[in-house]
Amino acid sequence: AKEVEYRVLYNEKGIDGTETENYYAGVIRxxxxxxxxxxxGLTCQFWAAFPYxxxxxxxxxxxxxxxxxxxxxxxxxxxxxxxxRKPEDVSxxxxxxxxxxxxxxxxxxxxxxxxxxxxxxxxxxxxxLWGEGGVKKPEGAGSSDTRGFMQSVKMVNAVxxxxxxxxxxxxxxxxxxxxxxxWYTGLTYGRVSFAIISDRIFKSSPEHVxxxxxxxxxxxxxxxxxxxxxxxxxxxLGNRQMKFMNEWIEDWxxxxxxxxxxxxxxxxxxxxxGQLEGYLHGDLDSGGWPKNARxxxxxxxxKGSVFQICGDQHIPSLVQYGLNxxxxxxxxxxxxxxxxxxxxxxxxxxxxxxxxxRPEHNYPNTGYYKDAxxxxxxxxxxxxxxxITSDWESRYTHAQIRSSGFGxxxxxxxxxxxxxxxxxxxxxxxxxxxVRDQFPGWPLQLSQADNNGFESEFLLPELIIDKPxxxxxxxxxxxxxxxxxxxxxxxxxxxxVKKSGKFSVIVGEGKNxxxxxxxxxxxxxNNQSLKFSM
Numbered sequence: 020a021k022e023v024e025y026r027v028l029y030n031e032k033g034i035d036g037t038e039t040e041n042y043y044a045g046v047i048r049x050x051x052x053x054x055x056x057x058x059x060g061l062t063c064q065f066w067a068a069f070p071y072x073x074x075x076x077x078x079x080x081x082x083x084x085x086x087x088x089x090x091x092x093x094x095x096x097x098x099x100x101x102x103x104r105k106p107e108d109v110s111x112x113x114x115x116x117x118x119x120x121x122x123x124x125x126x127x128x129x130x131x132x133x134x135x136x137x138x139x140x141x142x143x144x145x146x147x148l149w150g151e152g153g154v155k156k157p158e159g160a161g162s163s164d165t166r167g168f169m170q171s172v173k174m175v176n177a178v179x180x181x182x183x184x185x186x187x188x189x190x191x192x193x194x195x196x197x198x199x200x201x202w203y204t205g206l207t208y209g210r211v212s213f214a215i216i217s218d219r220i221f222k223s224s225p226e227h228v229x230x231x232x233x234x235x236x237x238x239x240x241x242x243x244x245x246x247x248x249x250x251x252x253x254x255x256l257g258n259r260q261m262k263f264m265n266e267w268i269e270d271w272x273x274x275x276x277x278x279x280x281x282x283x284x285x286x287x288x289x290x291x292x293g294q295l296e297g298y299l300h301g302d303l304d305s306g307g308w309p310k311n312a313r314x315x316x317x318x319x320x321x322k323g324s325v326f327q328i329c330g331d332q333h334i335p336s337l338v339q340y341g342l343n344x345x346x347x348x349x350x351x352x353x354x355x356x357x358x359x360x361x362x363x364x365x366x367x368x369x370x371x372x373x374x375x376x377r378p379e380h381n382y383p384n385t386g387y388y389k390d391a392x393x394x395x396x397x398x399x400x401x402x403x404x405x406x407i408t409s410d411w412e413s414r415y416t417h418a419q420i421r422s423s424g425f426g427x428x429x430x431x432x433x434x435x436x437x438x439x440x441x442x443x444x445x446x447x448x449x450x451x452x453x454v455r456d457q458f459p460g461w462p463l464q465l466s467q468a469d470n471n472g473f474e475s476e477f478l479l480p481e482l483i484i485d486k487p488x489x490x491x492x493x494x495x496x497x498x499x500x501x502x503x504x505x506x507x508x509x510x511x512x513x514x515x516v517k518k519s520g521k522f523s524v525i526v527g528e529g530k531n532x533x534x535x536x537x538x539x540x541x542x543x544x545n546n547q548s549l550k551f552s553m
């Protein structure tokens with residue numbers, strides 16, 4: 020494979036009937052196999068810092084192989100133009116004008132490398148979105164705390180087409196309610212397998228559980244019983260996307276590592292919203308709710324040691340999820356906003372919450388925290404804004420002090436490491452100062468195996484295979500359920516199955532597969548080994 024130059028010709032017709040030829044050119048890069056894959060992670064483009072020149076310059080210098088824009092590529096008021104919801108053609112034009120601003124800012128980067136875009140709430144003119152599978156929002160309901168889509172299906176489909184038309188075909192292209200298009204899909208690039216999903220379009224509305232006055236999504240006081248917030252049947256990704264995820268987690272063709280691309284972090288790791296006085300106990304717009312549906316996704320991710328990249332929260336964070344215990348599942352990087360409008364903070368220290376499990380770097384507001392919905396989150400790093408949040412003399416300094424910036428993730432498919440950088444809006448990426456240029460707690464290097472959570476007491480014998488880099492699959496013999504799957508690095512691995520029982524191990528793929536049954540894990544130090552000849 021090699022790089023290929025391309026050029027697109029567009030004939031522009033003027034109102035006087037004349038035609039003008041316009042060209043758009045770039046490079047289709049070859050699949051970056053044989054070296055680490057560099058991914059730029061970006062989200063939330065408020066126009067106060069448009070065209071984001073320092074950020075774009077730094078991103079160009081770092082030369083990513085792949086760009087991921089996780090949502091809010093536009094805000095309703097970008098460009099100084101007010102929102103136009105009706106009529107339908109005017110609403111689409113209102114969106115397109117703001118979407119062009121996104122292209123003007125990042126087009127020179129996007130023309131020469133593949134770009135993944137996923138729409139979020141503001142892209143379809145919502146403050147928050149609980150899509151419930153494409154239902155129409157009830158007449159007269161607001162845009163921020165009730166179910167359904169406010170805009171017409173034609174407008175939403177225009178957003179999906181402009182932002183997602185370049186993606187691989189959807190896993191299942193069957194339209195959802197109102198004949199709304201879908202875009203969830205998979206992509207393998209540079210031997211990294213990405214699942215590209217929406218954590219908004221199928222999500223259940225907080226109206227199903229809210230018993231309080233005021234906004235349905237704002238939990239002001241803790242309930243006496245958390246179960247009232249997690250009724251049976253509540254959805255996050257929905258049945259269709261979970262079906263896709265279950266198939267994707269077992270498909271390792273051409274891949275060494277797995278990554279989930281979504282809009283938001285699956286935890287409630289913000290305490291203050293909008294302003295420093297704006298404490299909120301729980302935000303049902305966060306990915307921490309609904310808990311049971313959230314846990315099902317994280318449990319599935321853990322089986323394949325899946326790392327997650329997202330945005331949305333306007334506050335950069337690095338969180339390791341917990342299911343039964345703290346740190347027993349995978350990691351998520353919520354990237355900084357490109358240009359931050361609505362501020363959030365995570366300030367448990369200032370609230371007097373007990374500090375447990377603080378990382379070695381000893382930065383404030385990090386450690387073990389149970390959120391409003393009972394999720395056990397290990398907050399490794401947090402990029403809080405300061406107390407001074409405005410500088411109207413310089414739009415770029417204004418963005419800087421509001422925790423704006425971008426993420427940069429490097430996947431080493433040979434060493435199976437993940438290097439995570441969280442760059443500030445104004446940074447020196449060529450000669451970085453770790454205090455000035457990155458948010459506190461970054462950079463960090465993880466291993467692929469870190470996304471399987473901490474090692475439990477239940478270890479299978481070491482597997483030693485005469486052919487390297489084999490696909491390994493572990494099944495629970497009690498129910499034939501997938502417990503763990505990965506492509507190992509090298510010739511050996513010892514697998515943590517998290518619980519007792521009898522397990523089968525399948526090694527290899529295609530026609531060359533070996534299987535052994537009846538394996539029983541040992542607690543702690545398991546010195547046994549099994550050899551496989553392929």
